[in-house]
Amino acid sequence: MSKQVKAWGATSPEKTEPITITRRAPDDEDVGIDIKYAGICHSDIHTVRSEWREISYPLVVGHEIAGVVSTVGKNVTRFKVGDHVGVGCMVNSCRQCSNCHDGEEQYCSSNLVLTYNSKDPKDGSITQGGYSQYIVVDQAFVLRVPESIPLDKAAPLMCAGITLYSPLNHWNAGPGKTVGIIGFGGLGHMGVKLAKALGSEVTVFSQTNSKKELGFQLGADDYVATSDPDVFSRLSQKFDIIINTVSAEIPLDLYLSCLRRDGTLVQVGAPKDQLRISPHSLYARRIGVNGSMIGGIAETQKMLDLCGEKLIFPEIETIPASYIDEAYERVMKSQVQFRFVIDISTM
Incomplete structure (x- = not known):
């Protein structure tokens, strides 16, 4: 009843x-x-x-x-x-x-x-x-x-867990892959933990360095402040995968410049406004821009089993x-x- x-x-x-x-x-x-x-x-x-x-x-x-x-x-x-x-x-x-x-x-x-x-x-x-x-x-x-x-x-x-695990799983994050996580909040910190557990090298893109020490504690290999004018040139063509977790408008072309040939930027944050991207950022190195929304039931169970095995919380x-x-x-x-x-x- x-x-x-x-x-x-x-x-x-x-x-x-x-x-x-x-x-x-x-x-x-x-x-x-x-x-x-x-x-x-x-x-x-x-x-x-x-x-x-x-x-x-x-x-x-x-x-x-x-x-x-x-x-x-x-x-x-x-x-x-x-x-x-x-x-x-x-x-x-x-x-x-x-x-x-x-x-x-x-x-x-x-x-x-x-x-x-x-x-x-x-x-x-x-x-x-x-x-x-x-x-x-x-x-x-x-x-x-x-x-x-x-x-x-x-x-x-x-x-939060499956929203970050699904793109990492789909785009084959793992040993030998470099992953960038834009934002270090509820989604972003799970992206760091999961990407690291899968064997990737992980960098956090944050507005400031206020959480830098915590980022390293949670598994980041690098943590950069996007307010630093040299950060994007220093990280040019470094990443295979970048996941954008933020829900605000950001200069995506700068982040796309950090992707290697055939690299992928995955949008999981939900900003109100349309994304702005220059076509040149895409065809210069065959860059992909994709979206991802949680995962299926089997994939979510796979994520939970990984978290249980690796004690990822x-x-x-x-x-x-x-x-x-x-x-x-x-x-x-x-x-x-x-x-x-x-x-x-x-x-």
């Missing part, structure tokens, strides 16, 4: 507060999850503030979810009660299109169902996210969290639910090192 649960929802673009939501009854393929922790992603803030598209309030956001299985449907074979699991940015897809068949459900061309603010095909309701005590998800979109990963640190891996600040609005303001001001995680028990 359906279940009433406590949640923390946006009731306007300016405010989140305690609310009660209804979770649908689990069907034979579903897993019921008691949520323990939920990470705060920049996308949550954009959505709450209707900056990407109009939403209907109240809405519960959150797609970095870690918890414990509390119930399973009769056809569920992959999980049992008590398992540590996670849920990321999507909770269903059409499962019929070529992208879904290829294990790239995040690019579903027919009916990608996001963890919040999408239409749930199972009951027609609007999906509600992880700032809540409990969620029901089809087993095909539930991820197993290795025992070596604490649940509070597992939560941000469901979005995000740097987090755990907060009570009552602090969400303040946390949003700090995220917008880049005043967090590096990811806020909500302790759901505080609801």
Whole structure:
């Protein structure tokens, strides 16, 4: 049967507060999850503030979810009660299109169902996210969290982790490859850790050197301040892959000058304005500019298994639910090192 649960929802673009939501009854393929922790992603803030598209309030956001299985449907074979699991940015897809068949459900061309603010095909309701005590998800979109990963640190891996792992995996980061990470925040610091774990040489591009020491502690081989006028000439044609995690307009042609022949710049940040690039920056050395959006379920599980094996965890600040609005303001001001995680028990 359906279940009433406590949640923390946006009731306007300016405010989140305690609310009660209804979770649908689990069907034979579903897993019921008691949520323990939920990470705060920049996308949550954009959505709450209707900056990407109009939403209907109240809405519960959150797609970095870690918890414990509390119930399973009769056809569920992959999980049992008590398992540590996670849920990321999507909770269903059409499962019929070529992208879904290829294990790239995040690019579903027919009916990608996001963890919040999408239409749930199972009951027609609007999906509600992880700032809540409990969620029901089809087993095909539930991820197993290795025992070596604490649940509070597992939560941000469901979005921040896979958002950086997927392009590193797709463009074959590894031994002998040089990787540049633009930005050293919630996404960027995971890019450093993951690229290093894969065997690449890693450089951080940041506006200043204020986090330089921390960058080296987390695995960076080099850390440069883009305010230094000589940095781009010094790093000319050095990198195989550069991943841009920032959501602001930056002079991309300067970064493209740092790519080797056939190098790739991958955009994962989500700026409001269009990217500006000179065609000369591309054809001079057969440069590619690409985008990437999370990863499929199999790839996300591969990332979690790597993190469990190598003990790769995000740097987090755990907060009570009552602090969400303040946390949003700090995220917008880049005043967090590096990811806020909500302790759901505080609801």
